Amino acid sequence: MYQIPGHHHISMLTKNAQLNNEFYQKILGLRRVKKTVNQDNPFMYHLFYGDLTGSAGTELSFFEMPAAGRTVRGTNAITQIGLLVPSSESLEYWKGRFEQYDVKHGDITTYAGREALPFEDSEGLRLILINNNGAEVPEDWAAWEQSLVEQEHRILGMGTVEMTVRNVDKLAKTLTDMFGYIEVSRSEQEAIYQSVEGQVLGEIVVKQQDGPSEKPGRGSIHHLAIRVKNEEEIAYWNEVVKKRGFQSTGVIDRFYFKSLYFRESNGILFEIATDGPGFTADSKVEDLGEKLDLPPFLEGRRAEIEAGLTPLE
Template sequence: MDMLPLIGHHHVSAITADAKNNVDFYTNVLGMRLVKKTVNQDDPSMYHLFYADERGNPGTELTFFEIPMAGRTYRGTNSISRTGLRVPSYEALSYWSERFSRLGVTHEGIQTEGERSSLLFEDFEGQRLLLVADERTDNDGKPWLHSPVPEQYGIYGLGPMEITVSDRTVTANVLTDIFGFRLEREVSKSTSLYVTGQGGAGAEIYLKEDTESHKERPGRGSVHHVAFRVQSKEELEKWQNWLSGNRVAHSGIVERYYFQSIYTRDRNGILFELATDGPGFEADEPYESLGQRLALPPYLEAKRGEIEANLRPLFVKREE
C-alpha cells in the first residue's frame, strides 16, 4: 500500500423513523449540534441529518436517514451493533448517568475495563450507543458552545465501534488486509479489538463473533454504515486504484459535496465507507447558521421546490 493509514472513524450513519424527535434527542438530550439538515443524495425524498461537534469536524459526525415507514429493528448478527461517543472524563460519565436517569433515557451503570470507563445507553428508537471517557485531545473536536450540556461534560467525537458478525475471519480480513487496521488484542474468546492510524477510542473497532443469532433485520434504530477518514481526495484516488487492483468490489468515488466517498461491502454484509476530511460543512453555510435551513448540493438545488414539497417540515430551534 502506498496510501497513508486511515486516520480513524469519519462518521456513522443510522436510520430513524422520526426526524423531529431525532433532532430533539440528539440536540437537546445529547447536546450535539445539528450541523447539516439535508437529504439523502441517493433518495432526496428523505432527510439526512448530521450531528457533530461545533463545526462538524470529521471524526465527530453521527448521521441519520429518516425513513418514516421504517419498522422495528430485529437485532442480530452481521450488524454494526453499537456506536461509541467520546466524553472527556469519568466525571462526565457520572454527569451523564444522572442526566439520563432524570430524562428517562434507557442506560446501564458505568462500567470500567482496564483504564477506560464507559456508559451504555439507547435513544428513543433503541439505537445502541456508548459514552466512553477518553482524555486524548489529538485530532479531537470541540463540544458545541450552545449545547444544553456543560462544555466540560460534552460529547466531542466518535468513539469505539462494535461490529457483530457470524464469521469473524471474513470481516477481520477486510479490516486488516484491505483497510490496514491492526489487531490490538483479543478482548475475549469472541471479541477482538482492531485499531487504525494512531489508535485511540476514535479509531477502534471491537469485532464480535455471534454464530447463534439470526441475521439482523434493520429498521429504525439500526446502523446503516460506518465511514473511515481519508486525508484528501488524492489519497482517496489512491484507495480507488488499490481496491480495483486487488479486485475488491467498490462504488468508485462518489461526490457527496461535503466530502467524497468510496463504498464497499464485505461478505458478512457490513457496509464500509472511505470519506475525505473535506471540503466540510461550511462549503454552503456559514459556521453561525449551520443546520438551520435545508441545505442542498448544487446538483440538487434546481429541484429544491420539488424536494421540499415531499418532505415533512422540520424546524430547528435557532441558537441564542
C-alpha cells in the same frame, strides 16, 4: 500505503426526524450541523450532528424513513456506537442526565478496557459513552458553545464502533491486511482493532455471533465511514478495494466530501470519505444546520423537494 486516521462519520436510520432532532440536540447536546436530504432519494431527510462544524470524526448522521419497522437484532451488523466524554465525572453526570430525561441506560461499566456507560436513544439505537480520560483529540474538533450540556462534560466525538459478525477472521483481514489496522487484542469471542495504535478515534470492536443476520429498521446502523484526507487518497483506496475483490461504487461526489462504498465479506457496509470540503461549503459556521441545504445538482428541484418533506424545527 496511506494510514486511516480514524472514523469519519456513522449513518443510522430513524423513523421520525423531529424526535431524532430533539434527542440528539436537546438531550445529547450535539449540534445539528447539516439539514439536507439523501442524495439518492431527495424526499428523505439526511441529518448530521456533531461538533461546531461537524468535523470528521464527530458526525452522527441519520436518514429519515417514516415507513421503517423495528430492528430485529442479529449478527453481521454494526451494533453499537461509542462516543467520547472527558472524564469519570462526565460519566456520572450523564448517568444523572439520562435518569432526568428517562433515557434507557445501564450502569457505569468497563468496555474495551475503558470506563463506559451504555445507553439507547428513543428508537433503540445502542450507544455507549466512553471515558476519554484526558487523551488527545484532533485539533480540528471544536466545541459547540450553545450546547445544552455543561462544558466540562460535553461529548467530544466518536470512539469505539462495535461490529458483530459470524466470521471474525474475514473482517479482521479486511481491517488489517487491506487498511492497515492493528489488532490490539483477540479472544475467542472478541477482537479489537485500531487504525492508529493506542487511539480510540479509529477503534473497532469485532464480536463473534452466529445466527440470523440483523433485520434493519429504526435505530439500526447503516454504515461506518472511515476517514481519508483528500481525493488522492480516496482514489488510491478505490483501487485497493477493487484489487481485493470487493465491488466498489467508485468515487462519488457528495459535495461536502467525496466517498465510496463497499461491503466486506460478512456484509458490513463501509464508506471511505474525505475530510473536505466539509459542511461550510455552502454555509457560514454560525448558520450551520438552520435551513435545508441541497447540493448544487439538486438545487433546481428545491420547491419540489421542500414540498415533499415535513417541516423540521
